[in-house]
Amino acid sequence: MRKALSTSLALAAVTALVVAVSANGRSTTATAATGIPGCAKDKLGLLDKAGMLTIGADNPAFHPWFGGDEKTKPWKFSDPYSGKGYESAVAYAVAKQLGFSKEQVKWAVTPFNNSFRPGKKSFDFYITQVSYSPQRAKAVDFSKGYYFVNQSIVGRKGKPIASVRSINGLRKYTLGAQVGTTSYDFIVKQIRPASSPKVYDTNDAAVQALKNGRIDGLVVDLPTAFYVAAVQVPDGRVVGQFRARGARERFGLVLPKGSKLTACANRALDRLWANGTIKNLQRIWLAHATGAPVLK
Amino acid sequence: MTARVSRETRAVAIALLSTAVLAAAIVVVATRSPGWGAFRAYFLDWAIYRDSFPEILHAFWLNVKLFLVAEVIILPAALFLAVLRSLPGPVFFPIRALAIAYADLFRGVPTILVISILGFGMPALGLSWLPQSEFFWAVVALVLVYTAYVSEVYRSGIDSVHASQDAAARSLGLSHGQSLRLVVLPQAVRRVIPPLLNDFIGLQKDTALVGTLGVVEAFKQAQIDQSATFNGTPYLVAATLFVLITIPLARFVDWLVARDKKRQQAGRAA
The missing domain is CATH 3.40.190.10 (Periplasmic binding protein-like II)
Incomplete structure (x- = not known):
């Protein structure tokens, strides 16, 4: 009995809240699809x-x-x-x-x-x-x-890599990725560059390497690439993205x-x-x- | 004679038995632990071990090159530093002070920091005449750190040669330099060969820290394989390689120490 009472009280409170929220003109999704x-x-x-x-x-x-x-x-x-x-x-x-x-x-x-x-x-x-x-x-x-997700590559404006338009064209550059990412796999298996790629422990280390020219291109997922190019590397540029072969990542x-x-x-x-x-x-x-x- | 043989047999039997008991205890504790299944799946996956071995072995070649190149520079550089530190007289105070400051600094700063600061910092200076390669800066960092350690080893060796040796050499008319080169150092270096090799083993292991610069050495390759598979077995592969290369050296050091001891005891008996 007591339980039933408290339940209905709670229900009343929730209803009141919903009414208040809707009356506010705010989102009504607060009650939608709970559970x-x-x-x-x-x-x-x-x-x-x-x-x-x-x-x-x-x-x-x-x-x-x-x-x-x-x-x-x-x-x-x-x-x-x-x-x-x-x-x-x-x-x-x-x-x-x-x-x-x-x-x-x-x-x-x-x-x-x-x-x-x-x-x-x-x-x-x-x-x-x-x-x-x-x-x-x-x-x-x-x-x-x-x-x-699509993998993509960030380079720096004005550098030769910035004008590359094919995966083949990337092979002669030194590329880098962050350890633990599928980006590294992509470099090794799909791009297959001539010189061995660099692998960094952190995003910061990878970005630093791109900034000071230790690597020509940084392979990351596309949204991250735009962030790196817009914020982390002042002269950064998203050179391009790659379409996955086979199942999409x-x-x-x-x-x-x-x-x-x-x-x-x-x-x-x-x-x-x-x-x-x-x-x-x-x-x-x-x-x-x-x-x-x-x-x- | 027979009493001695039976005593030896008994000692061997006890050693074998206690080893077996210890091993059994470890196996029982490990395999009975609640997470043993997960542990085995994570660290002891034979298929992953086999698959990742060639790549990690290939990457390990970089570690080998690193410690070989570094050691060749460290051994003479550290000896030079130790000699500087043992220069007598007030004139050489600044040199002694610098040598001490150097040893203090590079023994104090963690190796991984020296590697990171040099490896990321130097190329960031943007000086075109400075070498840019990670390998170069990794070697520089390892040489700086290990020269500091190894110079202390040499110094203890030099200090262990009794002052009367130097005094005797000088009384024969040898200069300080000659006495050092012909009398003190030959004895000092021979005495410190075991600790020198010990530091060499330390150097071999510390090459694993170089991966932080982005170059793919054994540990970094293991990390790559681990994150690709979400399985820790590749670390075991890297560990195997490091152990394989250090064990022969460790046994060699043991043998040297044992031989030295025998010689000294023989000398005392004579």
């Missing part, structure tokens, strides 16, 4: 005992994947809690589909290497531009893709192997693709990152 059948929060095997959703991301969190000003410690450079930037926005959209409010989400700093090491994970899912591969999927669960959420959350995250992503949220978020956060010549 997916078979994905009750207590069935997801969440890390946090208090029922928060823990999302992992690497620090610093780079644009355009994460946005907002530095605010929440220890995040550097941007703030995943902001909901700004493509991956932050997608993560919150997935959380909302699963019935988590913005306040019920917490972010855990997780270096890329720790996202797939064996043992207990520090997150429910991890989102930092991790590309799916069948090999990798033996170690962790991958969700469906939330972004289909995709970024997926990383989950612990056998996670109960995987199927539910997939259903949340299915909904977000179907209702246009993903397309919309890509338009908001990645719109500038499309127009680069395709190198073949």
Whole structure:
């Protein structure tokens, strides 16, 4: 009896809130699509005992994947809690589909290497531009893709590489990539340059190498390329992008192997693709990152 | 005679038994641990080991070149530094002070920082006459750091030669330089060969730090393979290669030490 009473009270409160929100003329999506059948929060095997959703991301969190000003410690450079930037926005959209409010989400700093090491994970899912591969999927669960990615190459204006128009034309240059990225694979397997490519531990080291001429071109995913060229390297230029051969490369959420959350995250992503949220978020956060010549 | 043989047999048996017990204990603890399956899948994947071996071996060649080139420079440079530090008299104070400052600085700064600062910093200066190659700056960094260590080894060797040796040489009319070259150093260097080789092994391992500059050496190649497969077995491949190259050297050092000991004891008996 008591329980029923409190439930109806809560319902009344929610209704009042919804009315208030709609009356405000603000978004009414606050109540839309909370929860997916078979994905009750207590069935997801969440890390946090208090029922928060823990999302992992690497620090610093780079644009355009994460946005907002530095605010929440220890995040550097941007703030995943902001909901700004493509991956932050997608993560919150997935959380909302699963019935988590913005306040019920917490972010855990997780270096890329720790996202797939064996043992207990520090997150429910991890989102930092991790590309799916069948090999990798033996170690962790991958969700469906939330972004289909093209590799691309950044050079510097006025340098010979800036006018290259084909993959063949890139072979004679010294190229670099960040370790742990599929960009390195792309250099080795698709471009096959004459001199061995350089591999850097961090984005910063790779950008530094491009700036001081140790490498002629930096291979990164296309949205990152636009950010590198616009902000990190003053005379940077996106030389071109590459069309994948075979299956398209995709970024997926990383989950612990056998996670109960995987199927539910997939259903949340299915909904977000179907209702246009993903397309919309890509338009908001990645719109500038499309127009680069395709190198073949 | 028979008593001695049985004592030896017993010692061998005890050694074998205690080794077997220890090994069994480790195996039991490891395989019974809750995460053993995950551990084995992550670090002991034979197919990945086999697949990544050729590439990592190829990259390891860079490590070999690095430590060989560096060691050839370090051995004489460190000896020179040690000699500078042992120069007598107040005139040479500034040289001694500089040598001490150098050794203090480069023994104090972590090797990976020296490599990063030189490797990223020097090309960033934009001076066209400065060498740009990562290999060059990696060798410079390793030489700077290890010369500081190795000079201390030489110095301890020089200090261990009794002052009466030098005094005797000088009384025969040899100059300081001659005494050093003909009397002190030959004895000093022979005494410090084991610790010199020890530092050489340290140098071999520290070549793995050079990957931070972007060049693909064994550790970096292992990292690449690890992130491509999300499996840690490639690290085991790199570890195998480093161990394979250091073990013979380590055993050689042991042998040298044992031989020296035997000689000294024989000398005492005579």
